[in-house]
Amino acid sequence: MDKLNRVRIADILKMQSFGQTINVKGWVRTKRGSKTVSFIALNDGTIIHNLQIVAELANFDEEVMKQITTGACISVNGVVVESFGQGQHVEIQAKEIEVLGTADPLTYPLQKKGHSLEYLREIAHLRPRTNTFGAVFRIRHNMAMAIHTFFHERGFYYFHTPIITASDCEGAGQMFQVTTMNLYDLKKDENGAIDYTNDFFGKQASLTVSGQLEGELAAMALGAVYTFGPTFRAENSNTPRHLAEFWMIEPEVAFNDIFDNMQLAEDFIKYCVKWALDNCMDDLAFLAEHFDKELISRLQSVVECEFVRLPYTEGVRILEEAVANGHTFEFPVGWGTDLASEHERFLVENHFKKPVILTDYPKEIKAFYMKQNEDGKTVRAMDVLFPKIGEIIGGSERESDLDKLSKRIEEMNIPMKDMWWYLDTRRFGTAPHAGFGLGFERLLLFVTGMANIRDVIPFPRTPNNAEF
């Protein structure tokens, strides 16, 4: 077979001139045809659309043509021609075909017909070859690029916080332990406690649940930073919105207050959504057509609308008013209790019908590091609530006063013995600062319109599932 430069299908489909001979490589989606001619729909992952390869059967060995089945990988030399069939404006008239890899039709798990998302989860190693997951993972890449671009353009530094941590007070959830100890022969002291002094780190270590505390250290030096990395929660959560391993973006900015923080969060999400609309329209259109007809209009409305900013106390008042007017909730509403999903959904989907930033929660239901308000009852927390997916961002202005922070740590019985370094930020040159955390996969749920978080990460990690 002649050696020609390979052209990506995304580029071939854009061609306006015809007649040149090129090489194209990709995986066969379908082959159809008649006695004399075969039509091969080829996809190479560069774009959701397939390229049509036309093969006159008289020019090719029958044995080679037989190997061209759904899932096979082929290399084609051929001429770019204008298509006179419907459904594409350009196609390849094949001159030479080489089968790079066959796919036995009896055992290849993907068919040309559609599969359920649940079935595709069982073959997560092959699902990137489907239209749906090709689209999702191209959008996933684009969102990562949008995130880095957004922060870089605004002078934020990408800061790498550790994945292994020995602090057990991040308070964001159950942690996965990291150890090199022999679990069949654990040494314990007289109280039955495990002795970690001979473990790899000389103390108990875990996978991080958040890079925030280290992010605060960086903000106290570099001014504005963000993290973007994997985080781990060992919660037994079985929902379409939770993963045991997920990616989180956590900006942290010196001198920002809660209002700057809200503005940053709103600008940030809008930037990402607009990026998707500007750069991923082919993939979004496919997802909209197959899963969520309102996807694109919902994305557009988020870019255009102004997020509602609402103190928790006001939110509770609205909910209590709704109850008084006859709306029934499964769980009671009252100042001091955390809002249930149904309450958040009511505010976002029924009452305001757009994203809501809820602020100033009671201090009892929020983390120790949040800045305390003058009223002595609330803290400067903010949750960004989105239609369909609920909480997409959680953040706050941080308590910068050493005494107030220390007192709160004591009140909440938080083990801070290994956290002297965190308190040093308040001890030496403390400054007001604020930040938030955004779950990358939650953002992707919103942008792709997918309903289950297991379908927006290549290899989901959930309770009882670490396959692939």
Next chain:
RNA sequence: UCUUUAGUAGCUCAGUUGGUUAGAGCACCUGACUGUUAAUCAGGGGGUCGUUGGUUCAAGUCCAACCUGAAGAGCCA
């Protein structure tokens, strides 16, 4: 983890108040077809009805436990 719901061919599903040999579409194989658009048409092969136990003359169907998936809830991002 709790509640609900589902598990029948490779995939998606139907299967009546329990009753003889468990069906369809797609996929796959064979054949037909002069350019198809998830091609079409004809034929063919393919099943331990999630697992274990129970009720019954008789269980895909009823009951129990367990396994697996999904939805809702809690926890959160």
